[in-house]
Amino acid sequence: MSVTEIREHFPTFEKELIDDIEAKSEIRSFTAGEQLMRTGQYFKSTMLIVEGLVKVYREDDQGNEFFMYYLQPGQACALSMVCAVKQETSQIMAKAVKDTEVISIPLAYMDEWMGKYKSWYHFVLETYRARFEELLVTIDHIAFRAMDERLEFYLKKHVQTLGSKIIPISHQEIADELNSSREVISRLLKKMEQLGKVKLQRNSIEVIHLS
């Protein structure tokens, strides 16, 4: 991990912090599809995303998984931070969508740097704020919106994050992530296709225009 690479994705970090990160953290790589963390796992470190793309899910006791948000380079998992500090287990699951590289920072430094580097302190708080807000938006959608709206929002978010109008995903996967059923998603997608909003292919959805 080069200094330039860290600086590129975390531009607010001060020089000394970047040096510290370079000296004391460890790089970990995950291939697409691999899990970064599992439900019930203990954290001994916090992870900053440098390369790739990570999907974060909430899992319930029956094994249902529910998509919460993406993590991109320059971001960090709030839960890994908070659980790390408190030495508690998580109830979330994170999965690499693309091949992913993370900076793994041991708990001890994460703590120490909070007092030492203002930029680190602000980064951590901003991470909480951003994830917190994302959870609130998620709650808005499942509490206040019907499935058709939620589906559109889901597609919009994916287009935005993937940077491509074509989302490579099956109806079943969407149904799982929205905690619905495949038939419902298929029907809604078909309706959207008739309205010219999407074009459906096998294992992928091309988004034409969303409201």
Added chain:
Amino acid sequence: MSVTEIREHFPTFEKELIDDIEAKSEIRSFTAGEQLMRTGQYFKSTMLIVEGLVKVYREDDQGNEFFMYYLQPGQACALSMVCAVKQETSQIMAKAVKDTEVISIPLAYMDEWMGKYKSWYHFVLETYRARFEELLVTIDHIAFRAMDERLEFYLKKHVQTLGSKIIPISHQEIADELNSSREVISRLLKKMEQLGKVKLQRNSIEVIHLS
């Protein structure tokens, strides 16, 4: 606000921090029913609950409100912290259920103390962690559970928090907070009464036994 009173509700705080709080913060009182914060409001301070009880809601653009969690003495509003630091507005609403007293800490100190007092730093992180977890539980319920389970959970939480088996609330209010409709809540409650789980009175529900 006396030193003893602060220490009682925030036992982890070190002596110097309590002195600092006493010297630099301000006490604010709210009567039952009053709003502590509104959607769109800017924060210039963060609030620690000393006395009373506060309900925190999420509001959407159409004015629907959705109950998220309670705040009790010894707790703080994570959003007020995070928004305070970033000088952003909130999308949440907080309402005093009982007459409530809060310690209002100006933004500047909140920041300064993070580096200065380990106990403050841990308190802030723990606040985030706790609220974050509560949001996750909330998401679990609206994503994975049907209305009957959600209603039971809602009642259970209220009994727990109020410390009383009798919840003084109307069916309409519950419906609003769960984003449902009165008839649905009435029907489910009636069913629960037939099962001997609750006893219904006008404007109050006595919880007998929940699974």
Added chain:
DNA sequence: GGAAGAATGTGACAAAAGTCATAGACCAGG
């Protein structure tokens, strides 16, 4: 006590979402 207003009960119906069954389309490996 009577009237107005709030809270609750209830039946009928509509809409949304989930389930079931079945069939066709597409793809990869032999």
Added chain:
DNA sequence: CCTGGTCTATGACTTTTGTCACATTCTTCC
């Protein structure tokens, strides 16, 4: 090129939830 597996399409049906209409009961206040 055929075969088994995955993905998608679709109609029929059930369940859950939301909506509407209206009745009833309780409370407060004059």
